[in-house]
Amino acid sequence: MADCGLLDRIVMGFTRQTITIPTHSPRRFARGKVIKGCCSTPVAGINNAVRKKSRYGLAGKCLVLLFLGLVSILAGAAPPQRVVSLNLCSDQLLLMLADPEQIASVSHLAREETSSFVASRAKEYPANHAQLEEIITLQPDLVLTVPYTNPRLITALQHLGFNLYPLTLGNHLHEITSEIERLAIRLGQKTRGKAVVDEMLQRIASETEHSELNRPSALFYQPRGYTSGTNTLQNEALKLAGWRNSAAENGLQGYGQISLEKVILSQPDILITSAYGKLSNSLAEQILSHPVLFRLMQDQPRLEIPYKYWICPGPMLAEAVSLLREAKKLK
Amino acid sequence: MSHLIGQGLCFKKSGQTILKQIDVHIDQGEVLGLIGPNGAGKSTLLRLLAGVAEPDQGRLTLAGKPVSAFTPKQRAQRIAYLPQLSEIAWPMSVERLVALGRLPHLEHWQQPTTEDMVLIETVMRQTDLIPFRHRAYNTLSGGEQARVQLARALVTEADILLADEPVSALDPAHQLDVMTLLSAYCKTGHAVIIVLHDLALAAHFCTRLQLLHQGATLAEGSVESVLSDQHLETAYAIAINSSDKQMQHPFSLPWRRIERDELT
Amino acid sequence: MISQKQLNLSLGLLLVGAMLISLLTGSQTIPLYQAIEESFTGLNGVYGIILTELRIPRTLVAILAGASLGLSGAVMQSLLRNPLASPGLVGSASGAALGAVATLYFGLASLSSLALPMGGIAGALLATLTAYLLAGRDASPLTLILAGVAVNAFALALVSLLLNLAPSPYAVQEIALWMLGSLANISRNELLILLPGTLAGWLLMWRQGHHLDLLTLGEETATSMGVQLIKLRWRLFLAIALAVGSAISVTGSIGFIGLVIPHLIRPLVGYQPSKLLIPSALGGALLLLMADIGVRLIPLTTEIKVGVITSLLGAPFFLWLILNQRRREA
Numbered sequence: 001m002a003d004c005g006l007l008d009r010i011v012m013g014f015t016r017q018t019i020t021i022p023t024h025s026p027r028r029f030a031r032g033k034v035i036k037g038c039c040s041t042p043v044a045g046i047n048n049a050v051r052k053k054s055r056y057g058l059a060g061k062c063l064v065l066l067f068l069g070l071v072s073i074l075a076g077a078a079p080p081q082r083v084v085s086l087n088l089c090s091d092q093l094l095l096m097l098a099d100p101e102q103i104a105s106v107s108h109l110a111r112e113e114t115s116s117f118v119a120s121r122a123k124e125y126p127a128n129h130a131q132l133e134e135i136i137t138l139q140p141d142l143v144l145t146v147p148y149t150n151p152r153l154i155t156a157l158q159h160l161g162f163n164l165y166p167l168t169l170g171n172h173l174h175e176i177t178s179e180i181e182r183l184a185i186r187l188g189q190k191t192r193g194k195a196v197v198d199e200m201l202q203r204i205a206s207e208t209e210h211s212e213l214n215r216p217s218a219l220f221y222q223p224r225g226y227t228s229g230t231n232t233l234q235n236e237a238l239k240l241a242g243w244r245n246s247a248a249e250n251g252l253q254g255y256g257q258i259s260l261e262k263v264i265l266s267q268p269d270i271l272i273t274s275a276y277g278k279l280s281n282s283l284a285e286q287i288l289s290h291p292v293l294f295r296l297m298q299d300q301p302r303l304e305i306p307y308k309y310w311i312c313p314g315p316m317l318a319e320a321v322s323l324l325r326e327a328k329k330l331k
Numbered sequence: 332m333s334h335l336i337g338q339g340l341c342f343k344k345s346g347q348t349i350l351k352q353i354d355v356h357i358d359q360g361e362v363l364g365l366i367g368p369n370g371a372g373k374s375t376l377l378r379l380l381a382g383v384a385e386p387d388q389g390r391l392t393l394a395g396k397p398v399s400a401f402t403p404k405q406r407a408q409r410i411a412y413l414p415q416l417s418e419i420a421w422p423m424s425v426e427r428l429v430a431l432g433r434l435p436h437l438e439h440w441q442q443p444t445t446e447d448m449v450l451i452e453t454v455m456r457q458t459d460l461i462p463f464r465h466r467a468y469n470t471l472s473g474g475e476q477a478r479v480q481l482a483r484a485l486v487t488e489a490d491i492l493l494a495d496e497p498v499s500a501l502d503p504a505h506q507l508d509v510m511t512l513l514s515a516y517c518k519t520g521h522a523v524i525i526v527l528h529d530l531a532l533a534a535h536f537c538t539r540l541q542l543l544h545q546g547a548t549l550a551e552g553s554v555e556s557v558l559s560d561q562h563l564e565t566a567y568a569i570a571i572n573s574s575d576k577q578m579q580h581p582f583s584l585p586w587r588r589i590e591r592d593e594l595t
Numbered sequence: 596m597i598s599q600k601q602l603n604l605s606l607g608l609l610l611v612g613a614m615l616i617s618l619l620t621g622s623q624t625i626p627l628y629q630a631i632e633e634s635f636t637g638l639n640g641v642y643g644i645i646l647t648e649l650r651i652p653r654t655l656v657a658i659l660a661g662a663s664l665g666l667s668g669a670v671m672q673s674l675l676r677n678p679l680a681s682p683g684l685v686g687s688a689s690g691a692a693l694g695a696v697a698t699l700y701f702g703l704a705s706l707s708s709l710a711l712p713m714g715g716i717a718g719a720l721l722a723t724l725t726a727y728l729l730a731g732r733d734a735s736p737l738t739l740i741l742a743g744v745a746v747n748a749f750a751l752a753l754v755s756l757l758l759n760l761a762p763s764p765y766a767v768q769e770i771a772l773w774m775l776g777s778l779a780n781i782s783r784n785e786l787l788i789l790l791p792g793t794l795a796g797w798l799l800m801w802r803q804g805h806h807l808d809l810l811t812l813g814e815e816t817a818t819s820m821g822v823q824l825i826k827l828r829w830r831l832f833l834a835i836a837l838a839v840g841s842a843i844s845v846t847g848s849i850g851f852i853g854l855v856i857p858h859l860i861r862p863l864v865g866y867q868p869s870k871l872l873i874p875s876a877l878g879g880a881l882l883l884l885m886a887d888i889g890v891r892l893i894p895l896t897t898e899i900k901v902g903v904i905t906s907l908l909g910a911p912f913f914l915w916l917i918l919n920q921r922r923r924e925a
Contacts, residue, residue, distance in 0.1 A: 223765055225780075257897060259622035260649060260780055264641050276764070281700050283772055284765035291782045292648035295639070381819040403821040412819035420676035420811045421866035431808055435820055439802040483812070487820075 079188020080142035080163070085110075086130040086153075089312035090144035090167045092118050096315065097184045097192055100124075104138050114277050115308045117316055132156055142186070169313055171231050173240065176313040177201065196315055203318040204240055216328065218303075219246040219258075219268035221293075223275075223284040227258045233310050234272075237317060241324035243270075260287075264296055270327060271297060274307040303327050334358050334522060335380065335410070335491050340389035342375055349375045351546045353389075357491060357522045362514060364537035365526045366557075368567050371543040373526045374415060377493045380524070381412035394490075407435035411489035413480055415496050415526075422467040425460055425479050426451070432486030451486055457512050458482040459505070473500045481509060485516065492516065494525045498532065503585035510536040511588065531584055534558055542566055599870050602863055606877035610658070613884045617654040618646065620891045653781040657887045658880040659793050660778075660842035661852060665879020666872060667835040668853025669860075670800055673807040673868035674831050677736050678861070681854035682839045685739065686722035686746030688850065691836075691843035692773045693750045693757070694718020698844075700761035708784070712792045715844025720836035722746050727832070775902030776849035778887050785845045796838025799830055804869030811868065849902045851909030852879050858912075882908075 082104040085091045091110035094103060095118040103125055109115065110122035128134045132153060135143060142163045145154055157164055165186055168179050177197045184193020218238055220228045228234035229245070229252025238245045246266040247258060271293065279285050309320040335357050342350040350372045357363050365373045378384045380391070382398070391398040393409060401409070411432070419428065433447045443451070455461055458478045463471060468479060477500045484492055492513075498506045506529075513523050514536055527533045533540060533554070540557040542550040544566040550557045560571045597605075619627055625642045633643025664682065671680040682688050698704050698714030730742035754773060758766045806827050809817040818824055843849070856878040857871055864870035886904040893899060 261621050261623040261625075261645050264645050264649075265623050265625075267641060280761075280763035281702055281704065282761070282763035282765040283699075283769050285763065287780055290780060291784060292644060295644055295648055296641075298639070378815070383815045383818045403823060407819065407821035410819070412816060414813065414815050414819075417813040417816055419813070421861070421868075423811065423866045427865055427867055428811070431812060434805050434809060437805070439805050 080140075080186075082138070082140045083142045083144065083187065084128060084135055084138050084140035085144040086128065086135075086149055087144070087146045087167075088116060089146055089169060089314070091122060092116065092312055092314055092316075093167070093180065093183055094144060094187075095121050096196060097180070097189050098187050099189070102187060104140050105134075114306075115311055117308065117314075135162070136160070144183075171233050171313065172236055173204070173317070176317060179313070180315075200315045200318045204321050215242055215244045216269035217246045217249070217266070218243040218270045218272055218324075219263060219266060220272045220274065221258075221263065221288065222273060223282070223288060225257045225259065225287055226255060227252065228255055228310075229253050233313060233317065233320075234274075237309075237320045237324055240317075241321045242328050243324060260290065260292060264292065267296070270300065270303055272303045272305060274305050274310060276307040334394060336390075336392040337376075337380060337386075338390045338392070340376070340379055340386045340391075342372075342379060342384065343387055344375075349546055350379070350386075353543075353546070353548060355380070355524075355541065355548075357524055359490075359520055359522055360517050361522050361539055362517050362537045363522070363524045364533040364540045364554075365524060365543060366528070366530065366533055366540060366566075367543035367549070371566075372546045373543055374495050376543070377412070377495050377524065377526060378414075380491075381410060381493050382406055383412065383414075404435055407489075408487070409490045411484045411487040411492045413484040413492065413494040413497055415499075417480060419468050419476075422469045424465050424467060425471070426455070426464045428468055428479055429455060429460070429482045429486055432483040435487060450488070454482045454485045458485070459508065474502060474505060477501060478505065478509070485512075488521075490521055492521065492523045494523060496526050496528065499528065504588055506532065507585055507588045530558065530563075597863065599864060599874075602860075602874050603877065606874055606881060610877055610881050610884070613881055613888065614654055614658070617657070617884055617888050618650050620888050621645065621650055622891070648783065649780075652783050652786045653778055653887070654884065656781045656786050656789060656845060657778055657884045659786075659789055660846050660849070661880035661883025662876040663793055663796065663838035663842045663879070664849065664852040664883065665856040666797065666800060666876040667839050668879070669857040669868070669871045669875035670803075670807070670831055670835060671853065672857050672861075673810065673871065674828065675739065676810060677739065678858060679736060679740065679854070681851075682719075682835060683747075683848070683850050683853060685726040685743040686750060687719040687835060687839050688843055688848040688853075689747045689750035689754070690722020690725075691715040691719035691840040692848045693722070693754050694840065695844035696754050696757050696761075696773060700757065700763060700766050708788055709791065712788050712841040712844045715842075716792055716836050716840030718750075719840035719843070720833065722750055723832050723836060771900060773847045775900035775906070776843075776847035777898070777900045777902075778846055778890070779898050781845070789841050789845050792837045792841030796834045796836075796841070799834035799837065800872070803827065803831065804872055807868035807872075847900075847902070849883065849905055851905045851912070852882055855909060855912050856882060858916075 079102065081102055083094060083098060083102050084105045085094045085103075085107060087107055088109040091106040094106065095110070105126045105128045106122050108127040108129055111119055111127060113119045116122060126138070128138065130149065130153060135157065140162065142165055143157060144165050144167055146167050146169060154164065165183070167183065168175065170176050170179060177200065180197050180200075181190075181193045184190055184196070187193075220226075220234050227247040229250075230248045231254055235245050235248055246263075246268045247256075250258070250262060250266060252258065273288060279288075303323075305320060305323055309316050309323075337353065337355040340350055340353045340355070341348070353372070353376060355363075355376065365376065367373055375384070379386050382403070393401065393406070398406065430443055430447070430451055433443050433451070436447075437443065455464060458481055460475075460478055460482055463475060463479075468476060471479065477497060481494070481497050484494065494513075498509050501509060510532055513525065517523055517538075525537070527537075537554060539552065540550075540554055541548060542557050542562055549566050550559075550562045563569065563571050623645070625645055627646075629640075630642035630646040633640030634647045636643075667687070668681045671682060671685070672678055674680075692715075694714040694717050695711060697718070698711050703714065704711040726739070726742045726746040729745065730739045751774070755770060758770050758773075761767075806817070806822045809820050809822050812820070814824060839853075857875045860874045860878055861871055864874060882905070883901070886901050886908075889904050890898055890901050
């Protein structure tokens, strides 16, 4: 597909979207140059037909577009062959679900051991830094984004007609599994997607305790006194593993700071830290070794769960639940 | 035996020789007047005696012992110094400032005792400071401030008081007061070395004079011998008009203090 | 006009009152009586833990640091015979922060528990000496302030630089803690490492009251009355570096206390330097403790820095100074 003109890719992209008359600038159609025989997709022929038929006026054009849309849907769109992922969370899922040939590039973040579960595999693919020029050069037919990808980048990509797939980052199990399945379908890997989800659910099911009684309480305690309340991955993992989340019980939503006095009064049964890399020297990190915490927890060892489990939703949640379940058994 | 002796004192500053081999001595009961033109080295000599500066050469003996045998505090108890110009840092009341003069006699935790307070009271009366006792120092006139400084020096009851032009800023009445006071101070077993420019005052109140000229002693001894016309002409490069010569304008010499109620 | 004794007594009583309020203030309400009971019985009651591990250390550090700052300000102003001098003005505060930052973020603090305050002390000493040498022996107030401005600017720039170079990812954002000061999450450890330098500093300042009084009369007169000027300066600069350096290495640089407190109290003690020392210490402790109580009472999730409150007091104070000055000149 490399020798196709930009115009053709745009038109092809356009025909795969829902059947709406594009509001893009009509300049594209006015470019005029006839490109013969460069594209190998079935749509190419229709492409040329569209241009030829333009002599027949606006009504004629609309009819052809409608027809193209229907054909698209009926024929079943082919799975993307050049997927570019801009973010760690989409990288990990992409590497888990797609065939190696489908992947055009993953973000540079996927290569970092401290935060990525797919670091070694990610090194086999070109790395991108979510820069517009990079992405265009890679010529993707699908670009995976996340909610906090630079909005201007997203708008630019949309204007240029690239296919975007915005990944939803859920904090609840059902959200995570449905998103995995949805992405798998989009990548044309429905079976693999289902397999990943099944494995994940199986693992969690074997560990999950549904009983609400006699749950010990846990508290995440991070540098600067940050903790995780409701609607976080940490909270979900704790719930599934049979713990109570002290921070959530204190009314915290999302991530936030908790004062030491509140920590003491909550009297959690376990403190969990998730250090990002090695602990270095700073006032923020010093709070983790505050004497009052040792006094409170007596000699109970703190549970350490690597931070990478909490960066992105995905199958790694099951592993986190296992770790938490193990800790619970010791209680 | 003299109480304070300086022998062969030399002092240089920025390469310039200020004092050349000066000898000076003072004994109980004496009022030694240091006179001489500006730049003769009078203030510097006083500073050496007070311990504010170190002589490049020479010896200082106090009560028979070298001055170095005394701790700074002991020295401060025996020698009081009143410099010419003094910048007072804080707007303290007159009473408090004068009381500072007793500090060389107090231990670090001590407050002035009743005896101290009585002495302070007496000195303030003698220097006519009672009406100003609670006034802030910086609200006083130049003359009043000079009296406060003197009171502070007197209150130390040091054996020797070194005063650098203490009366220059004062009006004639107060000048007479201060000089009378200093004379009385000496009669009670103390000594005073005073730098003066007013030759008439020097003649009236000093028991001995030392005339300095260009860092050396030009004349030293009784008032009559030092205040000869020849010495004064050499030192000051001025012609002296002694009292028996003709005068073209009135000559007024302040002589004695009278109380205001004597006038009526 | 109240006497020295009355002044010290009133300040002392106010301080005790503030201490009680401080023990009762925190992000959670705890029953004080029960907390005290629990601390004494040695059981691990949560109220007792909060009291002994969090509130008491915090209160004591506030008192010690505030006293050091007030006392050092009084000493500095009396020594330099300048009512605008303060540990902050001539650079001791930012120097101490620099020394502490250099020690903490680069792992030196872990070598010994006293390494951090020693870093602060060294930094404070270096900064004061630099400012003093820059300004010269007989510096006018203007020259001294300018020298202090230069040293402060340089030290602050270095603090920023070091925080950027530090290995920890959290370092850069902590500059606010060092520049504005904070007593949040103070523990027993901070209290213990603060003590040696603070007490050593106070000890060196003790018994120097009379010398400072004599300096009022001018340097020459003071020398003639037994004050050894060079010795006195070195001793007091070292004392200030010890006390202020230790305090700031733990709390960060808290401004205005060393300037405002001696200034306000001086007229109440008849402008006499020796009588200024103890009330300034008490006043400084009181001010810092009350500012810290204020910080804890303001209902924000992130505690604001205590230096913000002292600065909010300091700015109007300067305004009042200016207005006073204008009125006096008019």
